[in-house]
Amino acid sequence: MDVNTAKIETLVRELLVEIGEDPTREGLVKTPQRVAQALKFLTSGYRTDPARLINGAIFTQETNSMVIVKNIELYSLCEHHMLPFFGRCHIGYLPNGRVFGVSKLARLVDMHARQLQLQERLTEQISQEVMDSIDAKGVGVIIEAKHLCMMMRGVEKQNSVMITSSVLGDFRSSAATREEFMSLIGTRAA
Numbered sequence: 001m002d003v004n005t006a007k008i009e010t011l012v013r014e015l016l017v018e019i020g021e022d023p024t025r026e027g028l029v030k031t032p033q034r035v036a037q038a039l040k041f042l043t044s045g046y047r048t049d050p051a052r053l054i055n056g057a058i059f060t061q062e063t064n065s066m067v068i069v070k071n072i073e074l075y076s077l078c079e080h081h082m083l084p085f086f087g088r089c090h091i092g093y094l095p096n097g098r099v100f101g102v103s104k105l106a107r108l109v110d111m112h113a114r115q116l117q118l119q120e121r122l123t124e125q126i127s128q129e130v131m132d133s134i135d136a137k138g139v140g141v142i143i144e145a146k147h148l149c150m151m152m153r154g155v156e157k158q159n160s161v162m163i164t165s166s167v168l169g170d171f172r173s174s175a176a177t178r179e180e181f182m183s184l185i186g187t188r189a190a
């Protein structure tokens with residue numbers, strides 16, 4: 001289902017009035033249109049099929065070594081305030097005969113991030129998706145992010161970083177595997 005951008009534009013115009021603005025003044029005339037386009041993009045994860053996204057980017061590879069992709073840039077919107085949270089995502093997995101094309105992991109992160117999210121849920125969705133897609137022996141995902149809803153309002157803690165992790169399979173059952181993952185991405189367990 002596509003987004004009704006005309007409807008969003010109308011709602012943004014009403015929102016501008018409610019917060020005390022004049023939507024007819026020069027700088028704001030095109031704002032509803034811009035906001036609608038931005039929201040369409042920032043929520044495109046709702047309209048992306050993960051199977052199609054991953055399709056064709058899984059390769060057969062006999063390896064028992066851990067695969068790590070670290071520092072994947074991440075931008076999402078918190079579902080409580082619809083304000084951005086942003087940071088980095090680190091993914092590690094133990095293949096079971098199949099590996100991901102590297103760019104696909106980044107796409108997978110984008111897909112799940114482009115929805116209203118909770119950082120905890122986002123972390124779990126990514127790990128589960130990696131686990132299921134390649135039937136991995138184990139997966140670990142860590143997200144470090146700053147939340148504008150905390151930094152700009154409320155407690156105004158500008159420097160706090162939230163760290164969430166999700167470990168599945170061998171990453172959950174084996175402390176040695178988990179430690180290898182943590183040392184490879186250079187982050188201490190939270």
Ligand SMILES: [Zn+2]
Nearest residue numbers: 078080081149
């Ligand atoms: Zn929030």
